[in-house]
Amino acid sequence: MPDPLAQPAQPNTPSRWRQGELVELTITDLSNSGDGVGRVDGRVVFVPDTAVGDRLMARLIRVKPQFAQGKLHELLEPSGDRIRPACIVADKCGGCHWQHLSYAAQLVAKQNLVTQDLERIGGFANPPVSPILPLSPSPALSLNYRNKATYPLDRGESGQVRAGYYQKGSHQLVNLNQCPIQDARLNPLLAEVKQDIQTRGWSIYDERLHRGKLRHLGLRIGRHTGEMLLTLVSTDVGLVGLAEQAEVWLQRYPDLVGVALNLNPAQTNVIFGPETRCIAGRSYLREIFAGLEFQIQPTTFFQVNTEQAEALLGAIASELNLQGDEILVDAYCGIGTFTLPLARQVKRAIGIELHPESIQQAWTNAYQNNIANAMFQAGTVEELLPKLDEQPDVVLLDPPRKGCDALVLETLLSQLPHRIAYVSCNPATLARDLKRLCANGTYRLTRAQPVDFFPQTPHVECVAFLEKL
Numbered sequence: 001m002p003d004p005l006a007q008p009a010q011p012n013t014p015s016r017w018r019q020g021e022l023v024e025l026t027i028t029d030l031s032n033s034g035d036g037v038g039r040v041d042g043r044v045v046f047v048p049d050t051a052v053g054d055r056l057m058a059r060l061i062r063v064k065p066q067f068a069q070g071k072l073h074e075l076l077e078p079s080g081d082r083i084r085p086a087c088i089v090a091d092k093c094g095g096c097h098w099q100h101l102s103y104a105a106q107l108v109a110k111q112n113l114v115t116q117d118l119e120r121i122g123g124f125a126n127p128p129v130s131p132i133l134p135l136s137p138s139p140a141l142s143l144n145y146r147n148k149a150t151y152p153l154d155r156g157e158s159g160q161v162r163a164g165y166y167q168k169g170s171h172q173l174v175n176l177n178q179c180p181i182q183d184a185r186l187n188p189l190l191a192e193v194k195q196d197i198q199t200r201g202w203s204i205y206d207e208r209l210h211r212g213k214l215r216h217l218g219l220r221i222g223r224h225t226g227e228m229l230l231t232l233v234s235t236d237v238g239l240v241g242l243a244e245q246a247e248v249w250l251q252r253y254p255d256l257v258g259v260a261l262n263l264n265p266a267q268t269n270v271i272f273g274p275e276t277r278c279i280a281g282r283s284y285l286r287e288i289f290a291g292l293e294f295q296i297q298p299t300t301f302f303q304v305n306t307e308q309a310e311a312l313l314g315a316i317a318s319e320l321n322l323q324g325d326e327i328l329v330d331a332y333c334g335i336g337t338f339t340l341p342l343a344r345q346v347k348r349a350i351g352i353e354l355h356p357e358s359i360q361q362a363w364t365n366a367y368q369n370n371i372a373n374a375m376f377q378a379g380t381v382e383e384l385l386p387k388l389d390e391q392p393d394v395v396l397l398d399p400p401r402k403g404c405d406a407l408v409l410e411t412l413l414s415q416l417p418h419r420i421a422y423v424s425c426n427p428a429t430l431a432r433d434l435k436r437l438c439a440n441g442t443y444r445l446t447r448a449q450p451v452d453f454f455p456q457t458p459h460v461e462c463v464a465f466l467e468k469l
């Protein structure tokens with residue numbers, strides 16, 4: 001007869017998980033943040049630096065009731081999706097999370113991320129997601145795409161000036177002399193300018209003590225023009241010999257058109273401060289985008305992947321099939337990157353953007369390109385969209401990662417433009433906002449088009465098209 005006081009046998013249930021414990025699992029999926037996802041005893045374990053199909057041992061470093069965060073301990077059977085990273089510091093640097101994945105596997109994962117978020121968060125059954133537009137059909141060309149890099153600076157233990165990206169999950173700098181995802185023409189500047197800063201003996205900012213001057217080195221290039229800008233971010237102006245050094249840089253790099261100093265005295269993680277001074281050359285670089293000439297300043301937003309932004313714009317123009325008589329609103333318009341090319345296809349285009357400097361630049365860009373039917377307003381979309389004098393026929397949305405303010409969605413549901421194109425770098429907030437717009441059968445999701453703007457990372461750009469029912 002069984003003993004009624006005996007404890008029931010303890011199966012290997014989730015409740016027995018302990019921090020530090022080793023578990024065996026197989027990765028079946030990749031999360032939005034790029035971690036591998038597996039299951040142990042029905043509970044989810046996230047493991048960075050893994051691939052779908054990996055069988056592995058992971059050490060549990062954070063245990064929650066519903067999931068755990070693991071660290072790769074031993075790879076028992078590697079996935080066929082694994083490749084040798086193009087970057088020698090890929091295992092340390094927090095810049096890229098997917099250098100160890102083949103480009104084909106990255107594209108499949110991004111396609112799945114968009115589809116899954118539209119299903120789970122948006123509530124769309126079988127969402128119409130078109131195949132992702134890759135950077136290049138050749139995996140070898142999925143590098144050297146970034147037109148901009150902003151590197152934090154610090155001093156190493158022996159006092160040498162270092163520039164690079166932070167390690168995954170920390171503020172420890174990984175010193176870089178080149179970065180395989182940035183435009184290769186910027187690499188010589190990264191290594192040599194760092195050396196010049198060392199030689200000049202300029203003070204480097206220490207973020208723990210909030211002391212010192214130089215904080216960041218910013219590099220930017222026009223992909224089609226080759227023009228480059230160099231920006232130093234400093235807590236104040238006292239960098240002795242800066243003007244002289246800036247002239248040396250202009251002489252040394254014929255494609256460098258300007259050197260700027262941005263002043264950021266605040267104790268903050270935000271990179272740029274409010275004031276930027278031109279030290280030598282021009283205060284902007286020129287870029288050709290969608291056949292138009294744009295002026296881009298050191299601190300204004302411009303899509304970091306020029307070619308893919310052009311592909312995205314092409315997808316928008318072809319899907320919207322504009323007839324020339326529409327009023328188009330480009331909400332969150334930046335410097336008019338999409339507003340101006342689309343203005344050529346509509347009666348009038350109205351851009352709305354928070355930053356007054358971007359709006360000023362957008363007006364300049366319109367003038368330079370003889371585009372007279374585009375106008376721009378500085379302010380928040382939530383404030384300005386409800387106050388428009390004209391009823392928009394077509395609205396283009398391109399908000400930051402957090403998505404649209406609820407007030408923007410409510411305004412759209414009262415203005416009822418015929419079509420909405422929603423560009424997003426965060427499928428989760430995109431799905432949330434589309435759900436709101438499509439509730440009550442007001443709009444129908446006709447297509448979502450992912451575009452690979454950020455190879456080697458889990459970030460995915462997507463445009464979704466809505467049609468008024």
Ligand SMILES: C[S@@+](CC[C@H](N)C(=O)[O-])C[C@H]1O[C@@H](n2cnc3c(N)ncnc32)[C@H](O)[C@@H]1O
Pocket residue numbers: 301302303331332333334335336337338352353354355358379380381382398399400
């Ligand atoms: C993802 S960027 C898109 C810019 C532009 N569409 C482009 O392709 O260059 C988002 C832009 O929204 C602006 N922004 C952020 N919040 C805003 C708000 N509440 N109202 C208006 N603009 C905002 C940012 O300054 C930024 O320029």
